[in-house]
Amino acid sequence: MSKALLYDATLCIGCKQCEQGCAEENKLPYDDKIAAQAFQSEKKFTCVLTKDDKFMRRLCMHCEKPACASVCPVGALHKTKEGPVAYDVWKCIGCRYCMVACPFNQPKYEWGALNPRVRKCIMCPNRLAAGKATACAEICPTGATKFGEREELLQEAKDRIKQNPSNYVGHIYGEHEVGGTSVLILSKLEPEAFGYPLSAKIGERAMPEYTEVVMEKIPDFIPVWTLVLGGIYWISHRRDEVAEVEAKEKQNGGKQ
Amino acid sequence: MKIKITFWRVVFAVIMVLGLYSTYVRYLHGLGAVSNMTDQFPWGLWIGFDCLCGVMLAAGGFCMVGAVYLFNVESLHGVVKPAVLTAFLGYLLFIVGLLFDLGRPWFIWHQLIYRNPHSVMFEVGFCVMTYTTVLFFEFLPNVFERFNLQGGIKWIKRIYPVLIVLGILLSTLHQSSLGSLYLIMPSKLHPFWYTPALPFFFFGSAVAVGLAMTIFESTQSAKALGRELELSVLVRLGGALLVALWVNALLRVEDFYHRGVLGQIFKPSYEAYFLWLELLLAFVIPITMLSFKKVRLSPGGLYLAAVISLLGFVTNRLNISLIGFEEYVGHHYVPKWTEFMVTLMIIAIGFALFRLAVQYLPIFPEHGHGEPKPGIQHDAPVFGKAAVLSHAND
Numbered sequence A: 001m002s003k004a005l006l007y008d009a010t011l012c013i014g015c016k017q018c019e020q021g022c023a024e025e026n027k028l029p030y031d032d033k034i035a036a037q038a039f040q041s042e043k044k045f046t047c048v049l050t051k052d053d054k055f056m057r058r059l060c061m062h063c064e065k066p067a068c069a070s071v072c073p074v075g076a077l078h079k080t081k082e083g084p085v086a087y088d089v090w091k092c093i094g095c096r097y098c099m100v101a102c103p104f105n106q107p108k109y110e111w112g113a114l115n116p117r118v119r120k121c122i123m124c125p126n127r128l129a130a131g132k133a134t135a136c137a138e139i140c141p142t143g144a145t146k147f148g149e150r151e152e153l154l155q156e157a158k159d160r161i162k163q164n165p166s167n168y169v170g171h172i173y174g175e176h177e178v179g180g181t182s183v184l185i186l187s188k189l190e191p192e193a194f195g196y197p198l199s200a201k202i203g204e205r206a207m208p209e210y211t212e213v214v215m216e217k218i219p220d221f222i223p224v225w226t227l228v229l230g231g232i233y234w235i236s237h238r239r240d241e242v243a244e245v246e247a248k249e250k251q252n253g254g255k256q
Numbered sequence B: 001m002k003i004k005i006t007f008w009r010v011v012f013a014v015i016m017v018l019g020l021y022s023t024y025v026r027y028l029h030g031l032g033a034v035s036n037m038t039d040q041f042p043w044g045l046w047i048g049f050d051c052l053c054g055v056m057l058a059a060g061g062f063c064m065v066g067a068v069y070l071f072n073v074e075s076l077h078g079v080v081k082p083a084v085l086t087a088f089l090g091y092l093l094f095i096v097g098l099l100f101d102l103g104r105p106w107f108i109w110h111q112l113i114y115r116n117p118h119s120v121m122f123e124v125g126f127c128v129m130t131y132t133t134v135l136f137f138e139f140l141p142n143v144f145e146r147f148n149l150q151g152g153i154k155w156i157k158r159i160y161p162v163l164i165v166l167g168i169l170l171s172t173l174h175q176s177s178l179g180s181l182y183l184i185m186p187s188k189l190h191p192f193w194y195t196p197a198l199p200f201f202f203f204g205s206a207v208a209v210g211l212a213m214t215i216f217e218s219t220q221s222a223k224a225l226g227r228e229l230e231l232s233v234l235v236r237l238g239g240a241l242l243v244a245l246w247v248n249a250l251l252r253v254e255d256f257y258h259r260g261v262l263g264q265i266f267k268p269s270y271e272a273y274f275l276w277l278e279l280l281l282a283f284v285i286p287i288t289m290l291s292f293k294k295v296r297l298s299p300g301g302l303y304l305a306a307v308i309s310l311l312g313f314v315t316n317r318l319n320i321s322l323i324g325f326e327e328y329v330g331h332h333y334v335p336k337w338t339e340f341m342v343t344l345m346i347i348a349i350g351f352a353l354f355r356l357a358v359q360y361l362p363i364f365p366e367h368g369h370g371e372p373k374p375g376i377q378h379d380a381p382v383f384g385k386a387a388v389l390s391h392a393n394d
Helices: A017-025 A032-036 A067-071 A097-101 A125-129 A135-139 A150-163 A208-215 A218-236 A238-255 B007-029 B045-057 B060-070 B074-101 B120-146 B150-184 B198-225 B231-258 B270-291 B299-329 B337-360 B381-393
Strands: A003-008 A047-051 A054-058 A077-079 A085-087 A145-149 A183-186
Touching: A003 A150, A017 A032, A017 A047, A017 A135, A067 A077, A067 A097, A067 A208, A067 B150, A135 A145, A145 A150, A150 A183, A208 B120, A208 B150, A218 A238, A218 B060, A218 B150, B007 B337, B045 B074, B045 B150, B045 B198, B045 B299, B045 B337, B060 B074, B060 B120, B060 B150, B060 B198, B074 B120, B074 B198, B074 B231, B074 B337, B120 B150, B150 B198, B150 B299, B198 B231, B198 B299, B198 B337, B231 B270, B231 B299, B270 B299
Parallel strands: A003 A183
Antiparallel strands: A003 A145, A047 A054, A077 A085
């Protein structure tokens, strides 16, 4: 069983306490200026967006099969069995492939630092280890962000839609997107209206599969291609080899 | 000692000064200060040009080694050494470029201990490391010959078959894998360039570029050393280039057709202009030129066709790494001048090292490693090549 977050935008009042709780937990600066920023950055892992009277949260989706973890050459990012996609700063070499590969554009970079880190929501690993909810879920005054087991939250989301179908778009964003994510979103307005990628565009296929198709062929390709190349070499140098062998035989014959 | 001041030497000096200033900014103020890369555009010119184009332009090494040692095409023997030298320098400079681009270059060795076999980047990194080592051994006989170390030459000759097969295997893997890097971004890269066939196109174009680059670099070094290049060699390379361009072009068209974007590419749009530029330079112009026997038999014509196709493939790599993401991101990325200076500095160092190697090592055997003939060195050749390549950035 893995942990997840359910964000119900219809319950959100846009108080931004999740932003503040997140900043405190991750020791990030938080003031009026940062609160007013309607975008994420290396100093702001989560962000509450406003459109008319509707709200939407953005944060790392903690994909079930994350693109970032699959592309990282040194395995600095990995999906833990508890649910979060964790980041090991020591391993990171700063290639930024995770940023390019993430379909949700979640990893941010410390562009101004001399030993820069990739920054993103890591789902409060210390709190999870202590059996607590994430900082954003705990601080949320309306229960818009709820922490729990993914299966249970998914069921709850489905129940909420069933009980109040006119209140929701009828689609749980994150249930199937890119093979499923550990952040599930319920809303009246499509998350796409707030800059989330279109469900149809990112699809339901897990991102790592796009490269796996090629990568899984490499172990077979290496011996086959080596044999082919070696074969070509052998054939095209046959004449030289024959001459060499003949010369050697002659020499050996002379010695015996 | 007196150093003669020539136009290209001044250009070289200016590039070096500005490049060193950019290096200072990079390592003392960080990536944000030296580049226009952002969270929306995490990969810029250094990945697009220094890495993708750098590795592509170094493809001449494995192409010529393959032609001469694998297929035993004796007539191309004279161009193997300069091709291997270009490749060796190309990969060394690629690594230098990477040290600029990586956020934590001091941990580059983590690739060796924290391996993630699912990562295309890991595979590329591993192949490039191993292949640079292979190229080092393929290059080593030049040094042995220079100092007349017969034992070394004999030793390399014994392991040469392994080097050849290993080198081509590694090249096949990482040239194609540079294309595989983009397979995981189907929702981001523009449909003109995103195709499951990317690894095949990267390898196919690397072969064409390898041939074009050999024409380019052997013509240039012959000019610099004041010697005539055998026309038969160039003609042969030109013929092979024509075939390689046709194969690449037909596969591209088939891919557009197969993915149903053939209609779209003719509609004017920002991306379409760049695609047209790419296709014109990489295929239409050089194929048309090389279809005329007169061009195919003239050194000047072959040289021009090769350079135009090189510019086309450079455009292709920049389209895939930069232009193809602009629609998704929603704004343009224009490299900062310091990014250009670092790239230019790396190119300039490459040309300077090539020039020095050609002068002091027996790269062209029939000429020996003696001093070049007096009176030939006078003007442009020294860094004249830098100018040609620097236009690739425009």
